[in-house]
Amino acid sequence: ALVIGVLVNPSRAWIQGAIDRLFFRNQLDLQNMLAQWSEDLGTSLRFADLAQLLLYGVPDQLSIEEAGLLVLSEDENLFEPLDPPQGAGGARGVLREPSLPAHSAVAVQLAQQGRTLLLEQREDGSADMCAATLEGWRQRGVCVALPLVSGGRLLGIYLLGPKRSGDLYQRRELEVLRTLWTQEAIAIANA
Secondary structure, eight states: OHHHHHHHHHHHHHHHHHHHHHHHHHHHHHHHHHHHHHHHHHHOOSHHHHHHIIIIIHHHHTTBSOEEEEEEOTTSSEEEEOOOOTTSSTTTTBOOOOOEETTSHHHHHHHHHOOOEEGGGTOOOOTTSOHHHHHHHHHTTOOEEEEEEETTEEEEEEEEOOBTTOOOOOHHHHHHHHHHHHHHHHHHHHO
16 A cells, blocks of 8 residues: 555646646637737728637637637618628638528627527527527537627627537637627627
8 A cells, every 4th residue: 555655646736736737738729829919900901800800710720620700780670691701711611600680599699698608518598599590500419509799789709610629618718709709899899
């Protein structure tokens, strides 16, 4: 027992140290990504720049298979899909969502609640929302829906597909995305 105790204790400490370094590294990477995205969003005045970042940049860095962005139309009647920029790698990785009426139950609830919908866990707390729309999103691979609210108005809906690893979204990733969504809404309003 003494020999096992002497051999296991240093190994346990080394393994714990490696796990702590890995965790700290992942957290630091997420913070660095958020800082870079914030800078990019703060300087973006064109929808093409926003589309590049939100449809390709963010999903790439978080290892998400695909993303989509529904943006409020100029006449404010529809949330229309933001097309990927020309020459940005084709349609790979872009969720193709149909337009959504601006006064639909989902849009109204997202604007009022202003919170993330976790569709992959089916614990989205959205019983009063249009079940058909949410089920349609789930069937097309949407796992997370982030409302982009600025000045009390819903300006867009950022939709994220599954992670490449097949894992569920981690709490830290969702926190980074929640921090990012306010800046996204401001950037969309500016663009």
